[in-house]
Amino acid sequence: MPHSEELTLSSESPGRTALPQQSRRPAPPVGLARFNAAPADAAESALLACCRSLRWARRIADTRPYPDLDALLAAADEAAYDLSSEEIADALTGETPAGPGEGAPAAAYTALRAAHAAYESSFGHAFVICLDGVRPEEHLDQVLTGIRSRLGNEADEERVVAADELRRLARGRLAHLISNPQIAGVFTTNTDLAGHTGCPDRPDSPSVAV
DSSP states (O other): OOOOOOOOOOTTSTTOOOOOOOOOOOOOOHHHHHHHHSOHHHHHHHHHTTOOOHHHHHHHHHTOOOSSHHHHHHHHHHHHHTOOHHHHHHHHHTOOOOOSOTTOOHHHHHHHHHHHHHHHHHHSSOOEEEOTTSOGGGHHHHHHHHHHHHTTSOHHHHHHHHHHHHHHHHHHHHHHHHHOHHHHGGGGSSBOTTSOBSOOOOOOOSEEEO
């Protein structure tokens, strides 16, 4: 009796549909679940460390939970876009100029201090710029160049630029906060990492007010 070969269907066999390969989505940041589950006051306090706008913080906290970091950052952007001119001005008062970085020569401090003073005299608030993607050794040059360039803006034009930089700053700080396991622990209580009640220190991020 002749041996009969067992037939199997391949993905190319007639009548069979190949199943699409399932791609694994990256695991959400460790802080996202904590943020979603945090008490409202703890979430708002952490958000205020990213942007000193109570309306911005409450809106993001009130629309939890978020399925992933992208959804959270999109909500942060939308909340920032919806801030009024007065709310943006209030948030900008919470930004403080930072120094040129460790090891910078005295001349760098002098130049940066003078540039900050000129900017604040013209526009009434600290200079803000997002430095995401900029190497640390280039921060000082980027800041000085930015201040000198933006000093030529009209007040209305600079308000638009500063508002967008503030949005990017808040986005970068929030992403760092959610993605950092140690910092994200702030969501478990209404205290910051140093043990003080209220808003935690701003997350250490290349997005800084300067």
